[in-house]
Amino acid sequence: MEKKLNEFKPGERGVVRRIEGEGQIRRRLFDMGVTPGADILLRKVAPLGDPVEVNLRGYELSLRKAEASCVVMEVK
Amino acid sequence: MLKFALAGNPNCGKTTLFNALTGSTAHVGNWPGVTVDKKEGTYKKLPEPVAIVDLPGIYSLSPYTPEEVISRNYIIDEKPDCVINIIDATNLERNLYLTTQIMEIDVPVVVALNMMDAVKKSGDKLDAVKLERALGIPVVEISALKNEGIPALMERAWQAAACAREGSTVLCGSALSHVIDDVKIALKGKGVPSPLFHAVKLVEGDELEVKNHPDEVAMVEAFKEQHSDDVFGGDFEAMVADERYKYISAHFSTAFTRAQKSEKLTKSDKADRVLTHRIWGIPIFLVILFAIFHLTFGEDLFYLNAMFGFAKDVDGSGYAVLTGNDVLNAFIAVFYSTAGVSTPGAIVFNLMGFVTDQIGGGIAAGLENAGAYEWAQGLVNDGIWGGLSGILSFIPQILVLFLFISILEDSGYMARVAFILDRAFRKFGLSGRAFIPMIMGFGCSVPAAINTRTLADEKERIMTNRVIPFFTCGAKAPILAAVCGAIASEFTGVNADLLVFALYVFGMAMAIVMVAFMRQTSMRGEVAPFIMELPAYHAPQLYNLMVHLWDKLKHYIKKAFTIILASSIVIWFLSHFSWEWHYLADEQINESILHDIGAFVQWICTPMGFGYNTSELRTFGWVFVVAAVTGLIAKENVITTFYVLAPAIGAVLPGWDDGESGIGAVVALMNATGITWQGLLAFTVFNMLTVPCFAAAATVKAETPKGKFRYTVAFWMLTSYITAAAVFLILSWWWTALIIAAVIAAVVAFFILRNKGKIRLNFKKKETQRE
Numbered sequence: 001m002e003k004k005l006n007e008f009k010p011g012e013r014g015v016v017r018r019i020e021g022e023g024q025i026r027r028r029l030f031d032m033g034v035t036p037g038a039d040i041l042l043r044k045v046a047p048l049g050d051p052v053e054v055n056l057r058g059y060e061l062s063l064r065k066a067e068a069s070c071v072v073m074e075v076k
Numbered sequence: 077m078l079k080f081a082l083a084g085n086p087n088c089g090k091t092t093l094f095n096a097l098t099g100s101t102a103h104v105g106n107w108p109g110v111t112v113d114k115k116e117g118t119y120k121k122l123p124e125p126v127a128i129v130d131l132p133g134i135y136s137l138s139p140y141t142p143e144e145v146i147s148r149n150y151i152i153d154e155k156p157d158c159v160i161n162i163i164d165a166t167n168l169e170r171n172l173y174l175t176t177q178i179m180e181i182d183v184p185v186v187v188a189l190n191m192m193d194a195v196k197k198s199g200d201k202l203d204a205v206k207l208e209r210a211l212g213i214p215v216v217e218i219s220a221l222k223n224e225g226i227p228a229l230m231e232r233a234w235q236a237a238a239c240a241r242e243g244s245t246v247l248c249g250s251a252l253s254h255v256i257d258d259v260k261i262a263l264k265g266k267g268v269p270s271p272l273f274h275a276v277k278l279v280e281g282d283e284l285e286v287k288n289h290p291d292e293v294a295m296v297e298a299f300k301e302q303h304s305d306d307v308f309g310g311d312f313e314a315m316v317a318d319e320r321y322k323y324i325s326a327h328f329s330t331a332f333t334r335a336q337k338s339e340k341l342t343k344s345d346k347a348d349r350v351l352t353h354r355i356w357g358i359p360i361f362l363v364i365l366f367a368i369f370h371l372t373f374g375e376d377l378f379y380l381n382a383m384f385g386f387a388k389d390v391d392g393s394g395y396a397v398l399t400g401n402d403v404l405n406a407f408i409a410v411f412y413s414t415a416g417v418s419t420p421g422a423i424v425f426n427l428m429g430f431v432t433d434q435i436g437g438g439i440a441a442g443l444e445n446a447g448a449y450e451w452a453q454g455l456v457n458d459g460i461w462g463g464l465s466g467i468l469s470f471i472p473q474i475l476v477l478f479l480f481i482s483i484l485e486d487s488g489y490m491a492r493v494a495f496i497l498d499r500a501f502r503k504f505g506l507s508g509r510a511f512i513p514m515i516m517g518f519g520c521s522v523p524a525a526i527n528t529r530t531l532a533d534e535k536e537r538i539m540t541n542r543v544i545p546f547f548t549c550g551a552k553a554p555i556l557a558a559v560c561g562a563i564a565s566e567f568t569g570v571n572a573d574l575l576v577f578a579l580y581v582f583g584m585a586m587a588i589v590m591v592a593f594m595r596q597t598s599m600r601g602e603v604a605p606f607i608m609e610l611p612a613y614h615a616p617q618l619y620n621l622m623v624h625l626w627d628k629l630k631h632y633i634k635k636a637f638t639i640i641l642a643s644s645i646v647i648w649f650l651s652h653f654s655w656e657w658h659y660l661a662d663e664q665i666n667e668s669i670l671h672d673i674g675a676f677v678q679w680i681c682t683p684m685g686f687g688y689n690t691s692e693l694r695t696f697g698w699v700f701v702v703a704a705v706t707g708l709i710a711k712e713n714v715i716t717t718f719y720v721l722a723p724a725i726g727a728v729l730p731g732w733d734d735g736e737s738g739i740g741a742v743v744a745l746m747n748a749t750g751i752t753w754q755g756l757l758a759f760t761v762f763n764m765l766t767v768p769c770f771a772a773a774a775t776v777k778a779e780t781p782k783g784k785f786r787y788t789v790a791f792w793m794l795t796s797y798i799t800a801a802a803v804f805l806i807l808s809w810w811w812t813a814l815i816i817a818a819v820i821a822a823v824v825a826f827f828i829l830r831n832k833g834k835i836r837l838n839f840k841k842k843e844t845q846r847e
């Protein structure tokens with residue numbers, strides 16, 4: 001099932017299908033290892049509801065829901 | 077001398093390695109030039125000494141942040157003899173992503189696998205030999221922290237530097253390999269160095285490369301037209317990134333075997349659960365912030381005395397413990413006084429005060445006994461020692477504050493603060509990322525302004541640089557402490573700590589308000605993205621903290637004995653000589669050069685409460701004007717100037733055994749000049765918000781785009797003037813708040829309506845008509 005990363009709940013896990021959006025955000029996501037095939041676990045949501053913290057490639061990454069909405073996931 | 081460059085991801089232990097390599101011989105300092113912040117040192121344990129250059133931490137060689145551009149240009153243009161690529165072994169894949177890019181440059185590369193101890197501890201396995209074979213470049217296991225494997229690393233680097241290396245790429249198996257090859261050959265024919273690196277970047281559509289090699293862009297465009305791809309379309313930048321990671325997972329990650337993961341939480345996870353808790357995260361942050369300021373500036377540890385009231389003044393002596401010996405009394409009061417048990421900040425502050433009092437008293441007595449001229453006594457006591465002891469007494473406290481901020485940075489909590497506060501910050505037009513340089517501003521604006529380089533968005537960088545001085549730095553803290561202490565000692569029911577804290581918060585609030593204002597006016601645009609690594613927590617390293625503090629200490633000592641000493645001597649001369657170069661005694665200050673200069677501009681300060689408000693202020697208020705001007709040289713000067721000028725205008729200082737440095741000077745000035753507490757607060761606010769010291773202003777100029785600096789200076793001057801005037805007026809006559817609120821509301825409404833397109837200004841129309 002396809003789902004965007006910003007719709008994930010804490011504890012949910014999935015694999016990146018593709019990255020939407022463009023320019024700098026897209027490039028930043030790639031540089032940080034958010035590429036098709038990467039395994040991502042949504043760890044937690046910040047106190048004010050945004051951004052979110054995810055675990056991928058063995059480290060913790062923080063990104064906003066706006067950026068997470070560019071990441072299309074395949075839920076396991 | 078050979079030159080080795082250290083490159084790697086942020087937070088991979090690069091600086092630790094740099095310190096381990098260069099050791100005590102390191103001459104850590106900024107390089108000449110504007111946008112450069114590379115540290116240089118020397119490694120001496122090879123047959124010949126080697127220069128070590130520490131480059132800023134980066135994730136990629138893309139051209140999006142200034143630090144990436146610095147590192148990239150350094151490796152390509154300065155041609156180091158070897159690049160030592162440090163890799164965090166606990167985070168292999170993402171670190172190797174940068175390695176695959178560095179490998180494309182024609183330069184010898186050696187990989188240093190750092191944090192191997194952490195990998196072994198967690199039970200994971202990493203086969204360095206296997207990795208070396210897969211990468212085709214030397215790989216050495218090290219632990220920078222424990223100083224292990226470093227000689228072996230340098231030996232391999234030394235060997236690698238001996239022979240040239242041609243760039244290699246992991247993209248040769250991809251669909252793009254043909255076009256990369258073609259462009260590379262074309263560039264090589266033109267004699268471009270590192271043709272492979274440039275070819276890959278051109279294919280990615282890198283802005284910098286497209287500008288430099290317009291001919292080859294056509295080749296890439298031609299290829300793009302024929303190429304079609306289901307997943308990426310024509311987005312070669314995405315394809316390249318994807319290929320790199322695919323290659324890394326397929327070929328390099330096999331060297332890594334993860335231990336059977338137990339579901340147990342690591343210590344870092346446990347700490348994180350509390351510190352970024354959905355409900356408690358923000359209150360905990362506020363408590364930590366308050367605790368830091370309390371431990372640095374408070375006098376009554378944890379308010380124990382305020383609650384239990386055990387510290388009593390013995391026999392009206394001013395001491396809580398009374399012995400027969402005066403010096404011993406003063407020494408005990410360093411730790412335990414009538415205010416209660418001292419906080420760490422108060423202890424070091426009192427200790428330094430104790431030492432400077434003894435020295436100052438000795439000097440004064442010595443001069444008197446030797447029968448020195450009156451002017452010479454004045455020059456040494458007030459001009460030289462007054463200025464020096466002014467700053468010396470603040471240094472320990474500034475260092476304590478700096479220590480706490482370093483602990484926050486080093487432990488990994490600072491990144492979580494950005495995470496917690498991003499949402500709140502975004503409302504005002506900044507990302508949570510901008511909060512890190514801002515909070516560093518509490519220590520010193522200079523490193524804070526340099527840190528803004530990590531912000532990718534130019535507007536965000538400009539705005540952050542402009543408001544960093546609003547985060548009261550260590551050098552401004554003494555002004556707050558002295559003024560608030562003086563107000564608290566003159567009026568009962570005022571808590572000095574709370575007042576200081578309120579001023580700190582006021583500075584932060586002003587920063588937020590001004591950012592929001594700029595977002596609506598000169599800096600309109602979207603908030604920059606927030607994609608940030610959250611590093612694992614670890615206990616701060618004592619050695620690192622000490623290096624940090626030592627650096628800072630050297631900086632302040634240098635400042636004390638150069639610019640501050642010089643300016644306090646100059647001030648003394650200007651205040652004790654007339655235009656005809658006659659020496660003036662203290663009470664003739666009204667004929668001095670300094671008086672005339674201060675009085676010339678003093679009328680401007682009337683709305684802020686230290687201008688022509690009363691006849692008394694009209695005579696003596698110029699002291700505050702001069703203090704504010706000397707503050708431009710260095711903010712420590714403000715209180716120092718008070719000390720130098722107070723005796724001159726007949727203010728009676730409490731004498732050299734005044735344990736609470738600064739407070740006595742301000743009280744004396746209050747009595748001598750008749751300035752109101754409202755005026756004093758306005759003066760403080762003015763100093764908090766106005767143009768920072770020369771060093772900070774120069775750094776901000778270097779970190780912001782050309783041509784913006786004069787607007788930045790105007791911004792600081794207007795903001796500080798208007799705000800200080802508003803503070804004075806509202807505190808003095810409450811009803812002025814209504815008028816000021818109305819004006820602010822009108823301005824805000826105007827800009828909001830204009831931005832929504834409801835009001836149009838006709839400037840543009842007129843211009844077009846003229847054309």
